[in-house]
Amino acid sequence: MPANLEFAVLVEHLVKKYKDIIAVNDISFSVNKGEFFAFLGPNGAGKTTTIKILCTLIRQTSGISYINGYNTITNRKDVRKSIGLVFQDSTLDNDLSAQENLNFHAKLYGMDKKRIRERINYILDFIDLYNYKDKPVKLLSGGMKRRLEVGRGLLHSPAVLFLDEPTAGLDIQTRINMWGFIDKLRKEEQTTIFLTTHYIEEAENCDKIAIIDNGKIIAINTPFELKKLIELKDGDIPTLSDVFISLVGKGIREETATANDRMREFGRILKR
Numbered sequence: 001m002p003a004n005l006e007f008a009v010l011v012e013h014l015v016k017k018y019k020d021i022i023a024v025n026d027i028s029f030s031v032n033k034g035e036f037f038a039f040l041g042p043n044g045a046g047k048t049t050t051i052k053i054l055c056t057l058i059r060q061t062s063g064i065s066y067i068n069g070y071n072t073i074t075n076r077k078d079v080r081k082s083i084g085l086v087f088q089d090s091t092l093d094n095d096l097s098a099q100e101n102l103n104f105h106a107k108l109y110g111m112d113k114k115r116i117r118e119r120i121n122y123i124l125d126f127i128d129l130y131n132y133k134d135k136p137v138k139l140l141s142g143g144m145k146r147r148l149e150v151g152r153g154l155l156h157s158p159a160v161l162f163l164d165e166p167t168a169g170l171d172i173q174t175r176i177n178m179w180g181f182i183d184k185l186r187k188e189e190q191t192t193i194f195l196t197t198h199y200i201e202e203a204e205n206c207d208k209i210a211i212i213d214n215g216k217i218i219a220i221n222t223p224f225e226l227k228k229l230i231e232l233k234d235g236d237i238p239t240l241s242d243v244f245i246s247l248v249g250k251g252i253r254e255e256t257a258t259a260n261d262r263m264r265e266f267g268r269i270l271k272r
Contacts, residue, residue: 005069008033008160008192015062016049023216031192031208034160035186038195038203041212042248047196049211051162054194056080056243068159068229083155084191090145094138096131097149101137102155108215109156126188127151127181136248146229147181160192161185167199169194175199176183183255200241213248 009031016024020271023064024046031037043048052058054065056076068082078238099120106116127147129140137145146166166182179202187192195206203209203223207240209215210220219226227238230246 005067006033007031008035009037009194010064011054011068011173012064014050014053014065015061016046016053016058017061022215024053026263027212027217029210029213029220031160031194033192034186034190035196035207036186036193036205038194038197038206038209038211040200040203040209040244045248046214046215047212051164051194054079055083055085055162064092068205073170081156082159084156084158084161086149086153086161086163086166088168088213090149092137092145092152095136097134097136098124098140099133101148102152105155111156119157123151123155126154126185141174142170143177146174146178150181154189154191157165160194161208162196163193163197165197166195167197167202175202179205200244201239203240204242206260211244211247218247219243242267 009029011030012022013026014027017024017104020130027046027050039047039051049058053060054072055065056072056079065078070078072079095102095189096104100121101205102120103116106120111119122129124133127150129144129151130143132140132144133214137148139147150161150163163182166177170178172179180239183205186193190230195203197203207221208222209226210225219229223240226240226243230238231244232238234246
């Protein structure tokens with residue numbers, strides 16, 4: 001039975017070490033059910049490592065983490081059923097149709113066969129792609145593909161949907177439409193959303209933001225409260241970008257793991 005049912009995500013004193021490198025250094029935070037939560041940090045700050053732990057892709061060195069009340073180590077199968085994943089890089093099969101991509105995902109998650117068709121039709125209608133269900137993905141626009149990725153992540157009705165750079169590479173109009181769609185998702189599916197993004201302004205509408213750097217969470221609060229952390233010389237109201245830069249600096253970081261790497265790893269784990 002799940003424990004800690006009060007939170008959609010609960011992390012307590014999480015640590016991940018790679019030999020002499022401490023990637024995640026004793027972090028603790030929680031995400032309420034139905035909350036829109038943003039996890040921000042420069043490349044190499046520990047953001048991706050934390051998400052890998054929460055998604056059961058890797059194990060922590062110490063500490064405890066729960067998704068939907070399930071321990072990410074002792075209840076991995078239940079955790080995987082509780083999450084949806086939308087990575088920055090597309091992992092759709094371009095030669096399959098939108099409907100075929102969803103059907104493959106449903107079978108991968110072992111969904112009830114009687115429920116699959118009804119749920120796929122609902123998702124296709126929800127993401128406004130029902131009339132394009134038989135089109136090969138390679139013929140869909142960038143915005144359509146991203147909506148299909150999100151729809152696929154929602155197919156098995158996860159408690160928590162992880163969105164890793166969901167609007168990366170999209171033009172401004174498509175990004176705006178994408179966020180309108182995600183807002184619709186929150187209202188109708190009541191899904192907890194765990195967002196990572198490099199478009200800091202996209203975190204403005206989040207309920208709570210955690211900023212991580214050098215493996216430690218250095219700030220966590222609502223966007224409004226975070227903006228109170230700094231004062232600009234000219235008296236202007238600071239933006240989230242101002243807050244972020246003031247906390248982590250302007251230096252450019254590097255990160256080598258790609259979304260495709262993570263998705264391939266997650267696919268292999270699901271088949272175990």
